[in-house]
Amino acid sequence: MSTEKIPYKIYIEESEMPKQWYNVRADMKKKPAPLLNPVTKQPITAEELSEVFCDELVKQELDETNAYIDIPEEIREFYRMYRPAPLVRAYCLEKALGTPAKIYYKFEGNNTSGSHKLNSAIAQAYYAKQQGLKGVTTETGAGQWGTALSMACSYFDLDCQVYMVKVSYEQKPFRREVMRTYGANVTPSPSMLTEVGRKINAEFPGTNGSLGCAISEAVEAASNQEGYRYVLGSVLSQVLLHQTVIGLETKIAMDKYDIKPDIIIGCAGGGSNLGGLISPFMGEKLRGEADYKFIAVEPASCPSLTRGVYAYDYCDTGKVCPLQKMYTLGSGFMPSSSHAGGLRYHGMSSVLSELYDQSLMEAVSVEQTSVFDAAVKFARVEGILPAPESSHAIKVAIDEALKCKETGEEKTILFGLTGTGYFDMYAYEKFNNGVMGDYVPTDEEIKIATDKLPKF
């Protein structure tokens, strides 16, 4: 098919959709460091992890040897409702930039959760249902993960309890109502339903809440209820595994038209979408079959890869989850409240951290006004109003395309467009009104946070 004109949107057939996720750890010679028990500081066992996660997800979390893991038919059925996601040739953006580069993006926003989060939410809900659980608990900040999990739980008739950071609960009533429409129980955090919530409310009356506190409440709620587990939307290797459906579909679509990307770009918060997009390509690189340049893009206000340290750290502020070796700014690091998008996580997936440490992947950080500038440019020519998170990747894709314009190189650039910005219009309003600023933490601020990393 390589002689055909490449369409604006490449959809693979349903029959071509991946039947297995790809586990990149199987092809890594040096594996990511093991998770540690937060109390004993020893590598965590499957049994210990099963107190937190579903049994099947524990297996996936610890599996470093099986390259391919079957996607159960029930999950594939759900995937078929909103997937395959289109691989889009950005003809209009190329024209607007006047670049000889060929730009492609994999668009994950065509579902009600508005992002790629649904890919893992449905898997986690499925395994919870399979294990006979009654429900799951989680936290949500901006609300994308909570929305995705609500949709997944509704589909499998599982109870879904979402602890939503109070300031988001009040400022994002629409996100909250989407979750409620899908039957989720959404509680502003800190609440009076948990011990930790009551304690924080007593200590800080009128507090706006924080993600760290919401996590602690969700974990407590899961452990206090028979038949519940706590679930997470990023960072973990199991989540990255589920998200490989993004990269696998992309590769199938590209192979159909003999397209080979030179550069692959993704935004990076906890790392699950980036990891999901690049995994199959990284596998080829690890096996010596092909070479690609991978770029992780993070916000200058929360630069874990570019300015963090590679060390064991807590995944959560409550320090109840396993310790993970990763690039981190310290679990106490909080990006400025003037930072608009997500990507606020202090650390990075252990898989991506290890790949970055082995120089198999690059990373850059970008400031938010330049990100919104790229977002608006993109929206006006490509039609899609992108999420602030996704726009980090757009910014760097445009930068790379403009480099090609200077050099005349016809590089093929692929980036992940993880979602839409329909629920982020407060941030766009700030930008449209010219009152959005940039924020970069000082070396001193980062040192203070990383000095508090756990010592062994």
Add this chain to the structure above:
Amino acid sequence: MSTEKIPYKIYIEESEMPKQWYNVRADMKKKPAPLLNPVTKQPITAEELSEVFCDELVKQELDETNAYIDIPEEIREFYRMYRPAPLVRAYCLEKALGTPAKIYYKFEGNNTSGSHKLNSAIAQAYYAKQQGLKGVTTETGAGQWGTALSMACSYFDLDCQVYMVKVSYEQKPFRREVMRTYGANVTPSPSMLTEVGRKINAEFPGTNGSLGCAISEAVEAASNQEGYRYVLGSVLSQVLLHQTVIGLETKIAMDKYDIKPDIIIGCAGGGSNLGGLISPFMGEKLRGEADYKFIAVEPASCPSLTRGVYAYDYCDTGKVCPLQKMYTLGSGFMPSSSHAGGLRYHGMSSVLSELYDQSLMEAVSVEQTSVFDAAVKFARVEGILPAPESSHAIKVAIDEALKCKETGEEKTILFGLTGTGYFDMYAYEKFNNGVMGDYVPTDEEIKIATDKLPKF
């Protein structure tokens, strides 16, 4: 291909996308009544219409003979950014209902305007650009049309001035910001920028505004500026023509799998999406090639087809647009403010009105709590959070599927899913909280409004 399993989503190839719109009037033996000049009450001439609309759109508005009208390549290029829209087999809904019926829907919500409105907005912007105009003016209520027009104008670098009903401007800041992000100038109406706006502000200080007033301001703004025209998002025959891209794509997709719908359902406000969906099928019926049952679904609170009269009426409250013969509740009719969705227009497309009058199409009205009930049911099994407008069609599609469950008939049901409800969460919140009511106008209320129809 008829022996293959029908996929969840049928996408036609870009090369199969329609190259012409279909003009159903060409196949109607009895044509819709002509538009009348609002002053002389005589059939309006092309020259008179050209003061309001672009020349090419005037031609389309008056064309009753050409069955196919070429879609210019520039518009087709834009269509390729967000079309083809998927034709979805609602396997999960069928399973949840336990019906032997086969349910399909054409989903028009996968673009940033969130609805089908973009199909006509891009055409109208294109012809304005071709004519060398500087910009266009329009009004918007809920904001879908304004958003679509903003996107289209941004693409063709046309100035876009949107008069947004003040209460929406304040209550829907997100819609407003999407338009501003696409470069539109959004003014709360009534404003101090027009004579009519200043007059209304003086007469009713602190008024919330109305669609009728916003139309009047937009029309005045267009006539006061050199190189501007006023544009409309529904009701007109030209808009219905552009929207036939919906039905044409649907028919191509269905033909690929030898699917023949028995019943075709669409929600009806001004009628453009319904007309666009059914036109190619109606053409077959008019030519005696096939038979289909068509159902227009309107809100019980604004029942123009089911309870209105078929008569000449004003299209706008300001009475400046041409008179149109249509099913109408009277241009002074206002649905209760407790009515949540769109579909608030007092009249109906003259093409659809004539088809309904000839008994070629049926109509039903449904109450809003039953509509939201259907919307939530649909969202939970099909994943998509539908717009309240679109949910009128869902409600009746479910009703028809349940009839099949009783009779055991394996009917094929097709409905139009015009958009997503992401910006309608206030209404969902009301429904989720159990505080949404129903409203049906009394016969007396309708009589008062229709008694005021223009007399000849």
